[in-house]
Amino acid sequence: MNNIRSEKVASWFFLSPILFIHFFVIAFPSILSLALCFTDWNGFGKIQFIGFQNFQELFSDRVFKKAVWHNLIWTIFFLTVPIAVALLGAFVLTGVKRFQLLYRFIFFFPYILASVVNCLIWKYLFHPKYGLNTFFDDLGITFFENSLLTQKETSLLAVGFVDAWHFWGFLVVIYITAMYQVDESLYEAAEIEGASKWQKFRYVTFPSIRPMFVFSILIIMIWSVPAFDYVYILTGGGPAYSSEVLANYLHFQAFRNMNVGYASAIGALMFVYVFIITGLFGLLRKLDWEI
Amino acid sequence: MFIPKLTTLAIVSTLATASIPAIGYAKTVVTWWNYSNEGSGLNAALTEDIQDAFNASQDEIELKIFFKGEDVNEPTRTALLAGAGPDIITSSGSTYVRAYYDGGFLKSLEPYSQKYGWKDKILPWAYNLGVFGNEFYSFPQNYESMIYFYNKTLFEENGWELPTNLNEYESLAQKAKEQNIFPFAYGSSGWQPTHEHLVGNYFNTYAGPDNVYKALIGEKKWTDKEFVDALELLKKHMLDGYWSGSLEKYYANDWDGFSAQITNREAAMMQIGTWGFEIMEGFADKKDDWGWSPLPVLSDFAGNPNYQLSIGGTMSINAASKHPDAAAKVLNWIISDKNRVLEFTAKRNYGEWLLPLKFETSDFSGSVDQRIRDYLVDFAAVTGAGDYGYTTWTFYPSQAGTHIWKDMESVWANDISVSEFLEEQQALWDKARAANELIPVGER
Incomplete structure (x- = not known):
């Protein structure tokens, strides 16, 4: 005892x-931050309690609504494009016998670069005067005539693309790690049954890496909420809020607008979302879902 | 017997040696936090020409300048909230001073101003910007205005004249575009608030400074026709590609990009702050020459051509400073010698450290570019005669000030109308006025 x-x-x-x-x-x-969302604190002076006023204003704030919508698009984009590309990349890589380490390094390299470096590279590549346009223009392709980052129709997905370009290498590494742990005898059995590559992936690989796959979905859903650095560096949320996301709007309110109380209210709602997502996954796990 | 004596001697001599620096360096240390710009040589220039020069000028005070990254406001805010921070506080502008003042973080400079006669040395409008509750709290580190720069050689070759009204303005833009030359070089990549320069220009040259003043003090609404028309005109010109050819290219263009446009004949003119004198250095290795002029007025009711008042950066003393008198001596040393100010700002291409002092032609040495000297003297004369406007980044309260550039993009994108935009502006002004958060304007 x-x-x-x-x-x-x-x-x-x-x-x-x-x-x-x-x-x-x-x-x-x-x-403390949760408490601040009920105040009108500007980050310097006296703190005044204003009840739920910040939340009332948030729900009629056109920019906040846009940012919520953009975060949703961002999440869907990251749940599809990088995951699909990373799954494919990891599966192909497991079959590569020579220079595999080199390929892995190449895929992972953007992930270890600082976001500022990644952003500057792509800002330059998208630039109408110096970037991809100079090459494609000669071929008569005008798609890059204007930077994709400065058009309101494309800015959000362009930022998402740059972020995904750096992120998907991380997914490749975690998927490939999971794929190496799949029992080899399952592939041998599939081989004997005459399964195609796709069938092997569909019926052997994918079910075996499901826990890792679900984990990647969980982290993407959580990490999409505070997505900030790529938006901040590449577009600042513009043009015309077309790439505005919650974390960038929070930063803008807190540090540019000196509206710390309002920014805290945005942060509180982001926290609630993450809390619900993690709670949901925890609940599913309790219900014996293999995640 | 010998050993104890030796020991005593050693202790005494050690203590004596230790006390020498204590006596010799009994200086009052004054700390100063400044923003950093290694690339432009600001850090080295400030260290050498301000810190080291001040320390060499006397032996009572030791000034230490610390560079706190590109944005000095953030570390300063954190430090002030924690009851710490430097003796001398610098900030980006009036909005921060207002917030620091409201938070009780600034020491009143009124007694020092009276003691050293600062009110007589600083231009009145700039002095008034630092007055809160009838006491002086901050003085500007720099002053700026919006002017035209243009490629003089290009103008002479084409027989172009600088515009003096809206018709001439639009006609000149058309002529430039016909030659595949952008009327104006500019862009906002890297600094989104660039849009407010254009908004301020159209407010002050179309709606006119008298109307802007009335709106600043609450006698007029921002939703009034003059302001709506000014921004409709700006929107029309922006979407017509006056700046860098198109809205998208304007958004993609950065400092290096638009600097190259004006010096390489891609653009004919540039409406930018006086920090643009730095860009004109790019003409040094070109065959073309450059010129400058005040902005033209674009309506019948906008009055005379004017210079918009603006300060870039402020200096104050921390209310928690243990050495305010010494800090005030440092500030006084900085502003008490016009020649030293002019020498230092010349090294910064007149884009930084141009303290708003009462300069006269005789203050300038022969080596100063005549065009820059003309501007500085003309600015003092024209603004002294009452022909001055107001920049948004100096006279706008925090939230209205960010809305003016951030949401202007929504107007240009047709997401909201000019009227809706100005209604939001007015609401933010009403809120700031009710909360007593306005920046002092000074009577016109």
């Missing part, structure tokens, strides 16, 4: 440094 008790004490003792840091660096500021 004493041993059990002392083990429990020891475990709390070893956990205490990280709990201490977590409380003061994450939990306490988060609680």
Whole structure:
């Protein structure tokens, strides 16, 4: 009995440094931030309690509504394009015998580059005067005549493309890791049954990597909410809010508009969304879903 | 016996040695946080010409300038909230000073202003921008205005004249476009608030500074016809490709891009702040020559050509400073010598550190570019005669100030109308006025 008790004490003792840091660096500021969403604080002066006014204003704010919609598009885009490309890339790579490490490095390389570097590369490539346009214009293709980042019809997806270009290498690595753990005998059995490559992927590979696949969906759904750096660097949310997303709008309200209370309200709603998503996945896991 | 004596001697000599620096360096340390711009050489110039020069000029105070990245406002805000921060606070402009003042983070400079006679040295409009509750709290680090730059050689070759009214303005733009030359070089890539320069120009040259003043002090609404017409005109010109050929290309164009446009004959003119003098250096290795002029007025009711008042950067003393008197001495050293100010701002191409002092022609050395000298003297004379307008980034409260550039894109994209845009502006002004968050304007 004493041993059990002392083990429990020891475990709390070893956990205490990280709990201490977590409380003061994450939990306490988060609680404070939640409290700020009921105030009109500008980041400097007196804090005045204004109840739910920030939330009332948010629900009639045309930019906030746009940002919510764009985050939804962003999430759907990342749940489809990078995942499809990464699944294909990982599956193809598992069959490659020579220079596989080199290919893996090439795919993963954009992920280790700083977002600022990635953005500058693509900003330059999209530039009508210096970038892809100079090449395609000679071929009579005018698609890049204007930067995709400066047209309201294309800016959001252009930013998403650049972000996905850096992100999909990460997905390839986690999928390929999962694929290497698939029991080889399953492929041998499929081979004997005369399964095609697609059938092997559909009936052997994919079911075997499902936990990792669902995990990737979970992290994409969560990471899509605070998507910020690529939007901030490439377009600033423009033109005309056409690439505005919640995190960039939050940053704008807090640091440009000096409207910290309002920004906190946006942050609170983002938190609620993430809380629901993680709760949902937790619930499914409790219901014995293999995720 | 010998050893204890030796030990005593060693202790005494150690203490004596340790006390020498304490006596020799009993200087009051004054700290100053500034934004950083390594690329343009600002850090080295400030360190050498301000910090080191001040420290060499006296032996009571040691000035230490710390560079806090491109945006000094963020670390300053965090430090001030924590009751810390430097003795000398710098900020990007009036909006921050207003917020710092409201938060009680600034020490009143009124006693120092009276002691050192700052009110007589600083241009009145610039001085008034630092007055809150009848006391002086900040003085501008720099002043700017919006002017025209143009390729003089190109104009002479084509027989073009600078426009003096709307007809001439549009006619000249058409002539330039017919020759595949953009009427104006400009772009907003890298600095989205660039749009507010254009909005301010059209407000002050079409609606006119008297109307802008009335709107600033609440005697007029931003939704009034003059402002609606001004922004409709700007929208028409923007969508006609006056700036860099098209709205999309204007959005894609950055500082280097539009600098190249004006010096390489891709564009005929540029309406930009006086920091554009730096760009004109690009003509040095070209055959073309450049010129400047005030912005033309575009309506019958806009009054005379005017210079828009603007400050870029402010300096104040931290209310939590332990050495405010020493900090005030530093500030006084900076503004007390016009020649030193002019020498330093010349090194920064008159785009930075042009303190709004009462310059006269005799203050300039022969080496100063005559065009720059003419501007500085003309600015003082014209604004002294009351012909001045107002920039949005100096006189607008925080949220109205960001809305003016951020949401202008929505107007150009036809997402909202000019009237809807100005209704939102008016609502933000009403909110700021009710919360007493306005920037001091000074009587016109």
